[in-house]
Amino acid sequence: MNAPLKQHLIDPEICIRCNTCEETCPEDAITHDNNNYVVDATKCNLCMDCIQPCPTGSIDNWRIVRSPYSLDEQYSWGELPKQGELTGGDDGEAIDSEVLALLDQAHTGVGGKSVPPASAAKPAVNLYQRNHAAVATVTGNFRLTHQDSDVDVHHVILDFGEVAFSVLEGQSIGIVPPGVDEEGKPHRVRLYSIASPRHGERPNTNNLALTVKREPNGLCSNYISDLKKGDQVNVTGPFGATFLMPNDPSANIIMICTGTGSAPFRGFTEWRRRSMPSAPGRMLLFFGARRPQDLPYFGPLQNVPESLLGKRFAYSRIPSEEKVYVQDLIRQEGASLVALLCSTATHIYVCGLKGMEQGVDAALDDICRTANLRWRELRDAMRTEGRYHVETY
Numbered sequence: 095m096n097a098p099l100k101q102h103l104i105d106p107e108i109c110i111r112c113n114t115c116e117e118t119c120p121e122d123a124i125t126h127d128n129n130n131y132v133v134d135a136t137k138c139n140l141c142m143d144c145i146q147p148c149p150t151g152s153i154d155n156w157r158i159v160r161s162p163y164s165l166d167e168q169y170s171w172g173e174l175p176k177q178g179e180l181t182g183g184d185d186g187e188a189i190d191s192e193v194l195a196l197l198d199q200a201h202t203g204v205g206g207k208s209v210p211p212a213s214a215a216k217p218a219v220n221l222y223q224r225n226h227a228a229v230a231t232v233t234g235n236f237r238l239t240h241q242d243s244d245v246d247v248h249h250v251i252l253d254f255g256e257v258a259f260s261v262l263e264g265q266s267i268g269i270v271p272p273g274v275d276e277e278g279k280p281h282r283v284r285l286y287s288i289a290s291p292r293h294g295e296r297p298n299t300n301n302l303a304l305t306v307k308r309e310p311n312g313l314c315s316n317y318i319s320d321l322k323k324g325d326q327v328n329v330t331g332p333f334g335a336t337f338l339m340p341n342d343p344s345a346n347i348i349m350i351c352t353g354t355g356s357a358p359f360r361g362f363t364e365w366r367r368r369s370m371p372s373a374p375g376r377m378l379l380f381f382g383a384r385r386p387q388d389l390p391y392f393g394p395l396q397n398v399p400e401s402l403l404g405k406r407f408a409y410s411r412i413p414s415e416e417k418v419y420v421q422d423l424i425r426q427e428g429a430s431l432v433a434l435l436c437s438t439a440t441h442i443y444v445c446g447l448k449g450m451e452q453g454v455d456a457a458l459d460d461i462c463r464t465a466n467l468r469w470r471e472l473r474d475a476m477r478t479e480g481r482y483h484v485e486t487y
Contacts, residue, residue, distance in 0.1 A: 098159065098160055099158070099159060099162070100156055100157070100159075101162050102123075102133045102135070103132075103133060103163065103168065103174060104124075104130070104152055105152040105155050105173075105174050106129075106130045106172060106173060106174070107172070107174070108150045108151065108152035109131055109150065109152035109153075110150055111126070111131060112149065113131075114144075114149065115131060115147070115148055116131065119143065119144050120141065120143055121137045121141070122137060123137035123138040125165070130170075130171060132165050132169060133168070134165060135162035135163070140223075141223075141226055142221045142222065142226070145218060145221055146221055146259075147258070151216060154218065157174075163175070207477075208336050208477045208484075209336060210335060210336045210480050211339070212340070212479070213342040213345070214338035214340055214480070215292075215338070215341060217261075217262045217332065217335050219331070219333060220330075221259065221260075221332065222259070222329060222330050222331060223330050224270060224328075224330055227270055227328035227329055227330055228254060228257050230253060230257075230259075230301075230329050231325070231326055231327075232250065232251070232252060232253075232324060232325045232326070233252070233253045233301065234250070234251035234323065235250050235321050235322065236248065238305070238390040239387060240386075242387055243387040245307065245353075245383075247305060247308070247354060248307075248319045249289070249303055249390075250306055250318055251295050251301055251302070251303050252301060252302055252303075253299070253300065253301040254300045254301065254302075254329075255300065256300075257300070259302075260292070261288050261302055262292050262338055262339070263291055263292060263338065263339040263361035263365050264287075264288075264334060264337040264361065264362070264483075264485075265287075265288055265332040265333060265334040265337075265338070266286060266331060266332065267285070267286060267304075267329050267330065267331040267332050268284065268286075268331050268333065269283065269284050269286060270329070270330060271313055271317045272317070272328075285331075286306060286318075287304075287305070287354075287357040287445070287485070288303070288358065288361055289303040289357040289358070289361055290361055290364065291361050291364045293368075303360075304318070304357065305354045305356065305360070305390055305391075306318045306319060307354045336480075337358065337443065337445075339365060343366075343375055344374050344375045344439050345375045345440075345441055346376045346434050346437060346439050347375065347376070347377045347440075347441050348378050348431070348440065349362065349380070349445075350379075350380045350420055350424070350442070350443065350445070351380070351381055351420075351446045352447055353383060353446060353447070354390060354446075355445035355446030355450075356381060356390055356445075358443070359379060360391060362377070363377060363379075363398065363402070363403050367398070375439060376404065377402060377404065378406070379395075379403055379406065380408065380424060381395075381405065382407075382410065382419055382420040383407070383408075383409060384411035385411055385412055389407065406423045408423050420450070421454055422457075424458060425457050425460055428460075428461035428464060431458075432464075435458075435462065435472065438481075441481045442458075442476065442482050442483065443483045443484075443485075444483070444484045444486070445484075445486070446487075447486060447487065448486040448487060455469075458473070
């Protein structure tokens with residue numbers, strides 16, 4: 095029996111037969127007849143060059159198969175076949191095994207994986223891989239935490255110039271650190287959440303921002319933290335098709351994070367601030383750190399109006415004060431949170447160090463119990479509906 099493989103296909107219902115994909119494909123794997131544009135599985139090497147130029151997204155379709163669909167089969171289709179019993183990752187994510195393993199670890203929280211919000215835009219994924227990386231130029235590298243803090247967090251801006259690299263809030267990119275490891279192999283890709291909205295760190299600019307904490311022995315975190323303006327970086331991705339922001343302005347978005355887990359939520363907040371500042375949906379942030387000076391984006395957050403973003407800070411290492419964690423704040427805000435949890439417009443996002451979701455989950459269970467709600471049933475329903483998301487590392 096053949097090993098399962100991921101086959102690239104074109105959706106005949108959406109394709110407008112513009113020929114962009116066939117002109118773009120460097121392997122001549124895409125061809126057409128009078129009916130359909132099709133992909134030759136014997137030639138396609140999953141380079142993803144054709145994905146970004148497609149104006150409809152019809153090119154961004156995949157099936158896990160044991161035997162590839164033939165060209166004659168594809169020519170005859172009026173619609174794509176359904177995925178059979180063989181299953182893989184999110185559609186479009188023909189991801190290197192190392193990146194897939196990282197994503198599986200990052201997006202599996204209490205109770206398992208989620209699906210994207212119903213109103214989220216369809217993400218582009220894995221446009222660039224290690225052997226076909228996008229080259230970005232560093233245009234800014236700023237320390238985010240106070241100089242008195244021993245927590246060194248950087249805000250790094252990467253510009254892609256003429257390279258098409260579209261992203262959505264909640265996605266990640268891979269950074270390829272230069273050099274080789276002790277065994278002489280290339281260093282593995284490290285994933286970092288995007289901290290800017292979909293139209294750029296600066297509006298309508300082909301750039302994005304990362305929030306990176308320097309780790310004492312962290313190969314890639316030190317590499318990124320030390321980057322200078324003008325340096326060039328090899329980037330893979332983007333990755334992630336579930337931890338996405340709903341586009342619905344009526345969506346209530348509860349964001350719970352620690353440290354650099356704030357990165358995707360900065361993107362969420364900036365996108366709503368720029369695109370729908372009068373949205374009726376609430377945005378509420380629970381943000382944990384040891385001390386105020388260790389908190390990334392602490393200063394800029396003070397300038398975000400409460401009407402746009404409700405902010406609740408938890409500090410666990412202030413001398414002579416009781417330790418407070420994000421789960422403590424959740425219990426303190428129990429009444430208002432329960433009211434939000436009763437709404438089908440409410441989405442919850444948890445991002446930060448692995449294990450934090452257990453404390454958050456317990457706190458949500460506690461506040462629901464006081465209101466005679468069954469949190470675990472509610473959580474599982476929210477996950478199925480694309481309204482409960484966990485990303486840990």
